[in-house]
Amino acid sequence: MKRSTSASWTVPQPSWLIVALLTWLLATAWIRPLMAPDEGRYGGVALAMLRSGDWLVPRLDGLPFFHKPPLFYWIGAAAMAVTGPVEWAARLPSILGGGAAAAALFLFLRRWSTARLALLSTVVLVTTPFFFLGAQFANLDMLVAGCISGTVLLAAGAALAREREEPWRALLAGAYLFAAAGLLAKGLIGLVLPALVIAAWCAATRRLAALRLALWLPGWAVLLIVAGPWFVAMQMKYPEFFDYFVVTQHFRRFASTGFNNEHGFWFYLPVLAGLTLPWFAWVFVPRGADDSARHRQPDIDRLMWIWLAVIVVFFSLPRSKLVGYVLPALPPLAYLIAQRVLAGRSLEALLPRVRATTLAAAVVCIGCVIAVAMYASPPGTRLKLPAGQAVAPGDQVLMLDSYHYEIPFYWNLREPVLVSDDWKAAALDTRDNWRKEISDAARFDPAHAARTLVDRTQLADTLCVPRTTWLVGSNTAQLANPWLFRAQLVAVNDGLAAWRFAGSPTGDPHCLDAPLAPAPASAQSPGTHGDE
Incomplete structure (x- = not known):
């Protein structure tokens, strides 16, 4: 085991941590029925894909369903091929998306920040009720959130490694691979949002030379080879596909006011504050006496603030808003909360309070799942x-x-x-x-x-x-x-x-x-x- 600067803070090896993360997210994924409409819809499309044997065209009641691309259905159908139609298999794509986001955050911070901040940020993330419920919910939001998180953190890691003349190409290839997965998970936002975050971060930290990595041809080859064939195949089979999937489901939906769940620009601020309790309460705790600049990492801090702001502002612009849209904002928010928890405080004195908050947050997570099981199951x-x-x-x-x-x-x-x-x-x-x-x-x-x-x-x-x-x-x-x-x-x-x-x-x-x-x-x- 690798230990941080305090003997009280034990940081597990990455492999053990990832197993623990997935176990925690899977632990309650089976105890409640699918909710309508989202979980019934996406779980049903995945099961229909398995039953029909057509793994290319997602189908709703036998009809081509092009609201979203097929990655969620591929994972769900593959899981149900082994387990049959059970709830946790229908939710496995979301669980894997949550696991990917948490693991990417831990590995990135372990390398570019401190081990204790990496561990605490990850604990905050996976015990935040918003994140936990998102990973227990069978729709596309958590899967694309995991893809976006992996893309941002791998791309930022590649830029930092290149500056230090360390190996960076594998990291950048991984970023393009996650971007391709994001395209197959929920469309253009899987590529556009990470690109906006990285471009804004490079500009804010004067890394304009790093923007050239966006033109790295091997990366684009990875992206096109992984994501391109499905989109090309659908356009060849269904000539109206591009207009419906790209123009209607992306641009018209973003700009229109005719869709459901219309809310004001401010909507996601109370959502993020309320659904991340009790961790969010640490924002109001004064900083410790020794919170000096020497404990800060400006480049990482700016990345997390920009990442949080880009996601929240982007999804606040359209009139139609769903709570799950801002799940990609939770990894940077978890980092910022963890940084506030650690700010200038003695680790030994802090540990009991952190354990108490973690336990309280975990109890809230389990309680939310039980409440949903009791009160939100469709007839x-x-x-x-x-x-x-x-x-x-x-x-x-x-x-x-x-x-x-x-x-x-x-x-x-x-x-x-x-x-x-x-x-x-x-x-x-x-x-x-x-x-x-x-x-x-x-x-x-x-x-x-x-x-x-x-x-x-x-x-x-x-x-x-x-x-x-x-x-x-x-x-x-x-x-x-x-x-x-x-x-x-x-x-x-x-x-x-x-x-x-x-x-x-x-x-x-x-x-x-x-x-x-x-x-x-x-x-x-x-x-x-x-x-x-």
Whole structure:
């Protein structure tokens, strides 16, 4: 073990630390169901990729889904190929992104700062509730945050090593590799944001010569070889891909005001302060008496301040804001908090307070996961079919007037579901919701969409067939669809219900015309009404 200047501060070897980081992030990744819509959506797309065997085109309900690139789905599908559809495997891409960010921060600071600051910064980062929950959440934000962190820290390390005439090419190649991963994780921000951070840092520290590393041809070869083929393949297969993925999902989305979650410019300041407690409270503790300039590292400090500012300002500019967008700002914030904790204080006297804050932060992390598990699980995660009933091969599943992302995952469906809605009106809807996602995806495969997107007026054609259909909809859906009284109610949970409809053995096109009266409550089996 390598020891810092105080015998009380033991710094583990990097390999052991990385194992500990991943163990901590994995420890609670299995205890709660997937949340809707994000976790159900991204976990479902990864599972669909595995089921279909098409590892090139991400698909939502069988339709090409180009909101984001495929890296998250590749990792999730590979994990589920081993484990099956379980929650922690669906969250593994985020866990790996969090592990990459924490490991990169530790290794960078261990080399260019002090061992104790490297260790404390990493501990602060992984026990910050915002970071911990981000790594436990199956969407793309933490994965791209890990890629951005790796790119920034490897590029900065390459610039510092080159100045000292130390080996730098492997570090810079790694930065380009992480940038390629960032492109495949969430698109252009995986390249643009690290470039902005490094360019601003080079300008602020008068390292203008280091900017020439941005033109390093071997690095660009790495980036293009790793990230280029998927984008080229999609453009060749789908001519509208560039306009939709680059123009709409990047530039129009950034500039538009028609998307959800609109907030003011100030939004991320309270988010960062509140979701990083109790560590953020150290910002208000006065510095120690011996916090002199000799303890500072101006180049590293400026890198972290610039990194934090670039991420927060960039995502504060558009009107649409989601909390997870600023996850890439957490590694530099963790460094700045750790620096404030250590500022001019005796290490021996400080250690009990650091341990207490770490324990409190870890308890908050676990408590947040438990709270989310108790209060934020969508109905579809608990809409279980009763024992002895299951969707058989050849059966069809139809969702009425809504798409519940998590149900294909939890019902372990191997085929896309049918979705009933007013699809002509949905195609004109500009709101950012499930209808728009599926309508947009339908543009890339109209033939498949014609088979799975069922207009409300065509329900009889879909259901009056010699085939069993499992229906999912609101538990009040019978008011708008009286023919549901012909179906067997098999499960009800939190406003959502499932029915089994036997269809018509003769293919009678009028099988929905004459609804039956509802069966008396005493005639229904108690076991068919709830979640088991």
